Amino acid sequence: MSPDFTPALKLDLGATPPGTAESDQQQVADGDSTVHDVVIVGSGPAGYTAAIYTGRANLKPVVIAGSVTAGGDLMQTTEVENYPGFTDGIMGPELMATMQAQAERFGADVRYEDAVKLELDGEVKKITVEGGEVLHAKTVILATGSAYRELGLEDEKRLSGHGVSWCATCDGFFFKGQNIAVVGGGDSAIEEATFLTKFADKVTLIHRRDEFRASEIMQKRAFDDPKIEILWNKQVIGISGESKVQELSLEDTVTGDVSALPVTGLFVAIGSDPRTDLFKDQVELTPEGTVAVQGRSSKTTLPGVFAAGDVLDPTYRQAVTAAGSGCVAAIDVEHYLAEHSARAQDQDQLTAPSAAQRSPLPH
Amino acid sequence: MSTTDVTTSNFETEVLNSDKPVIVDFWAEWCGPCRMVGPVLEAISDEHADSVKVVKLNVDENQEIAAKYGITSIPAVYLFDGGEVQKQSIGAKPKSALEKEFAEYLGQA
Numbered sequence: 458m459s460p461d462f463t464p465a466l467k468l469d470l471g472a473t474p475p476g477t478a479e480s481d482q483q484q485v486a487d488g489d490s491t492v493h494d495v496v497i498v499g500s501g502p503a504g505y506t507a508a509i510y511t512g513r514a515n516l517k518p519v520v521i522a523g524s525v526t527a528g529g530d531l532m533q534t535t536e537v538e539n540y541p542g543f544t545d546g547i548m549g550p551e552l553m554a555t556m557q558a559q560a561e562r563f564g565a566d567v568r569y570e571d572a573v574k575l576e577l578d579g580e581v582k583k584i585t586v587e588g589g590e591v592l593h594a595k596t597v598i599l600a601t602g603s604a605y606r607e608l609g610l611e612d613e614k615r616l617s618g619h620g621v622s623w624c625a626t627c628d629g630f631f632f633k634g635q636n637i638a639v640v641g642g643g644d645s646a647i648e649e650a651t652f653l654t655k656f657a658d659k660v661t662l663i664h665r666r667d668e669f670r671a672s673e674i675m676q677k678r679a680f681d682d683p684k685i686e687i688l689w690n691k692q693v694i695g696i697s698g699e700s701k702v703q704e705l706s707l708e709d710t711v712t713g714d715v716s717a718l719p720v721t722g723l724f725v726a727i728g729s730d731p732r733t734d735l736f737k738d739q740v741e742l743t744p745e746g747t748v749a750v751q752g753r754s755s756k757t758t759l760p761g762v763f764a765a766g767d768v769l770d771p772t773y774r775q776a777v778t779a780a781g782s783g784c785v786a787a788i789d790v791e792h793y794l795a796e797h798s799a800r801a802q803d804q805d806q807l808t809a810p811s812a813a814q815r816s817p818l819p820h
Numbered sequence: 821m822s823t824t825d826v827t828t829s830n831f832e833t834e835v836l837n838s839d840k841p842v843i844v845d846f847w848a849e850w851c852g853p854c855r856m857v858g859p860v861l862e863a864i865s866d867e868h869a870d871s872v873k874v875v876k877l878n879v880d881e882n883q884e885i886a887a888k889y890g891i892t893s894i895p896a897v898y899l900f901d902g903g904e905v906q907k908q909s910i911g912a913k914p915k916s917a918l919e920k921e922f923a924e925y926l927g928q929a
Contacts, residue, residue: 632892
């Protein structure tokens with residue numbers, strides 16, 4: 458069917474009656490749109506953990522997983538060795554498939570769609586997905602993660618797909634027997650470099666400082682690998698090549714000297730930035746660009762809007778911290794809904810012990 | 821119409837000599853993002869069957885073709901028309917983004 462068939466506009470919910478925060482999922486004025494208890498935007502470890510917890514609390518979470526980004530960054534990794542519970546490690550995509558299955562087991566509705574617009578103020582939040590469908594929710598968990606940082610060089614985009622890459626597991630194969638480079642100094646840069654030695658003859662690891670911020674075990678792997686050469690205090694200032702990467706220009710960050718490094722591939726692993734485009738004008742951000750939350754909670758500056766995972770975390774950014782943060786958001790959502798339904802009941806002059814009875818928390 | 825597989829042996833007939841423009845999805849088993857792009861291209865294939873043909877090429881099994889077109893990142897989605905590459909799109913992108921990039925070849929949906 459033609460996508461034009463999707464109604465361009467659904468009703469404006471401006472006229473939502475007060476007290477919508479009643480019990481279970483309910484119909485709003487237009488009759489074809491449920492007000493969900495919680496919609497989770499994002500499907501990395503934070504999103505799926507939030508879905509597992511809110512699912513177990515019987516809140517029937519809807520997860521807007523993304524059409525091509527479902528599972529988040531771990532879909533592009535190989536072995537995850539530091540996620541607790543897996544003695545021998547687990548492949549990133551397998552871990553995410555497991556988390557998704559676990560969330561679905563508890564009733565999560567995972568949709569392979571992209572959120573294109575969020576309207577987060579007011580009692581009922583609106584989430585517009587690609588194609589125009591609008592979801593309504595009492596609470597939203599922002600778990601949009603982060604996006605790979607680019608070097609910002611003129612030729613980076615032009616040569617992307619022609620030697621410049623952000624995904625070693627996808628593209629290492631194309632560099633069999635070649636000399637390539639990885640730029641970056643964190644765990645992911647070193648993971649990529651060591652992974653790429655399976656294919657390349659030589660991998661030059663370029664870092665702008667004189668020490669890595671990667672973990673000790675990862676650093677040792679790089680130091681011990683005969684195929685990896687490390688260039689300290691160098692930054693990439695240019696990428697050249699007519700139709701594919703041929704050479705990098707490097708600048709010494711101490712002396713300012715410029716040198717050339719002939720390589721056929723460049724893998725960029727210089728970190729990532731929080732993905733806040735959809736809501737940066739609606740909730741407060743920190744100076745680092747992450748979503749600002751109150752203390753150790755997941756509460757953003759808007760009531761009923763919570764954040765989880767890398768999007769609020771400028772520091773730790775691990776699969777396990779993201780998962781923990783998803784759990785925090787889910788519990789905050791439960792408390793928020795319990796308080797709101799209690800308040801709505803008070804307004805309806807209903808008597809007493811409702812708040813405790815209505816708490817969705819398992820005992 | 822859904823996407824079909826092409827190989828080195830039928831690439832010329834199916835892609836280069838096609839009457840219609842052809843979208844080629846260069847992919848591999850080990851590439852996580854490629855698996856996400858598959859269904860997106862299926863949908864484009866279904867909705868724009870009159871304007872384009874959509875095919876998949878496994879780069880692992882058909883390395884000559886991948887090398888010929890200088891593929892170094894997948895998923896790579898190339899549009900061929902008249903035997904030549906007219907458009908290329910690198911990385912896993914949502915349906916609307918691909919439709920925009922290939923708009924002039926997709927006609928009216």
